[in-house]
Amino acid sequence: MATILTVFGTGEGQAAKIADSITEEFRARDHEATTVNVAEIDPELDINEFDAVLIGASVHYGRQQKSVRKWVKTNRDVLVRKPNGFFQVSGASGAKNDEGLVEATGYVDKFIDATNWQPDRIALFGGALRFSEYGFLKRALLKFIVRNQEFETDKSGDAELTDWESVVSFAGEFTVFVEERLSEAVEAD
Template sequence: MAGIITIFGTGEGQTAKVAERIDAELRARGHETTTVNVKEIDPGLDIDDFDAVLVGASIHMGRQQKAVRKFVNANQAVLARKPNGFFQVSGSSGEETEEGAAEAARYVDEFIEATNWHPDRIGLFGGALRFSEYGFLMRALVKFVARVESSEENPLADVEYTDWEEVEAFANEFATFVEERLGETAED
């Protein structure tokens, strides 16, 4: 059993939902999990107390949350010595086209360049758009930047693009990776 912490950034809550689903999968595998919003980290929390670290972020106007980048920068050394992973939630990944995938990959490349952190595992997931909460201009802007369409029948309906099976598969693959890595260390 490993102690796994997931730190995530979220704007409208979809990355929080993804983080919770990952947490549930890891727990079902027998691991001890902690999941924290990057904005609510207790100053006494020490990442070094955990065996593995996952970091999640969503994309707004082409970037992950600043607080997530800051967290990664501040914890470079600890991240480097633990099995780790990164997951990103975006409209581009929800588009399910080559262009969308390339755009999502570009966000990750920029994140890696900005933080100099090269995660062991990376998961890219589609997000959700709350068209019901946006005014006319915001709807047009979001469709343009997030590369998504609203529902044809009801342009004001919220749309979820997240593939939950992909999220669960990522969590399980990460669990296997952590188990193998910690097993190797224990045998040394």
């Protein structure tokens, strides 16, 4: 059993939902999962107490949450010594075409540059477009951002672009990677 810390940032809750689904899968695989929203993080929380760390963030106006970048920079030296991963939630990843992939990868590259952290594992997930909940300006800006994308909307005009199967399978692959890295470390001792 490994202790896995997940720290995520979210603007409107979709990255939190994804973090919850990942946490459920970690637990289903008998790992001890601690999941925290970076906005509510206990300053006493000690990254040293965990075997592995997963970071999550969503993209708003081309960037992930500043608080996530800050947390990564502060904890980088310990983070790089543990099996680690990063998941990103964006409208671009909901596009399922090459343009969307290029855009989403571009956001990750900027994150890596800004934090100087190259994650061991990276996952890109589509987010949610909750047009009915946004004010006029936000709705107009988001419609512009996703103007080249095709997606199905529900009755209220909202769209959930998250592929939940790929979320669960990433969580499973991440645990396998963590287990392997931890057993290699034991053998090397």
